[in-house]
Amino acid sequence: MEEAASRIKLLYKFVVTSELSRLARWLRLIGYDTIISTSNKIDFLHRICSLQSRILLTRMKHSMYLFKSKYVYIDSDKHQDQLKQVIKALNLTDFILFRRCLICNRILSNITKEKIEHLLPDKAKMRFQQFTYCKKCGRIYWKGTHYETMLDFLHTTVQDYPNVHIEQYTYDG
Numbered sequence: 001m002e003e004a005a006s007r008i009k010l011l012y013k014f015v016v017t018s019e020l021s022r023l024a025r026w027l028r029l030i031g032y033d034t035i036i037s038t039s040n041k042i043d044f045l046h047r048i049c050s051l052q053s054r055i056l057l058t059r060m061k062h063s064m065y066l067f068k069s070k071y072v073y074i075d076s077d078k079h080q081d082q083l084k085q086v087i088k089a090l091n092l093t094d095f096i097l098f099r100r101c102l103i104c105n106r107i108l109s110n111i112t113k114e115k116i117e118h119l120l121p122d123k124a125k126m127r128f129q130q131f132t133y134c135k136k137c138g139r140i141y142w143k144g145t146h147y148e149t150m151l152d153f154l155h156t157t158v159q160d161y162p163n164v165h166i167e168q169y170t171y172d173g
């Protein structure tokens with residue numbers, strides 16, 4: 001019970017147009033369900049937003065006056081500024097780290113080291129005990145140097161947003 005009570009429910013789901021695929025990875029990293037659209041057609045994007053209750057993030061200007069669902073026009077082509085803009089525009093306050101696969105958006109699962117040991121680089125095998133993996137694409141995650149780099153990036157990104165609360169995801173297995 002205690003564990004369930006501590007869990008945050010993230011308010012938003014996103015769809016991004018293809019030029020924002022890097023931003024999509026960062027949104028997944030902080031826990032947000034984010035898909036990359038296969039089409040830039042207004043009708044298609046509108047359908048995804050209304051059927052799946054997603055907010056569109058885009059750098060498209062063309063025809064956006066026709067778009068009837070909620071969207072955020074992203075000004076910058078730098079992913080850190082893009083992430084800041086989303087945080088600010090939607091007042092995002094809750095981040096749940098390493099909950100989703102960065103590649104395909106699926107919620108990650110726990111896996112014991114024994115099961116995947118043969119797939120790991122030697123360094124990871126020696127240094128880490130906890131691993132997660134994606135049931136869809138098979139990618140394995142651990143908290144190596146890339147993890148530290150991403151944390152640094154995130155902390156720099158949110159330093160102007162004191163309300164942001166960063167939590168580590170607790171895996172179901």
Ligand SMILES: [Zn+2]
Nearest residue numbers: 101104134137
């Ligand atoms: Zn995956």
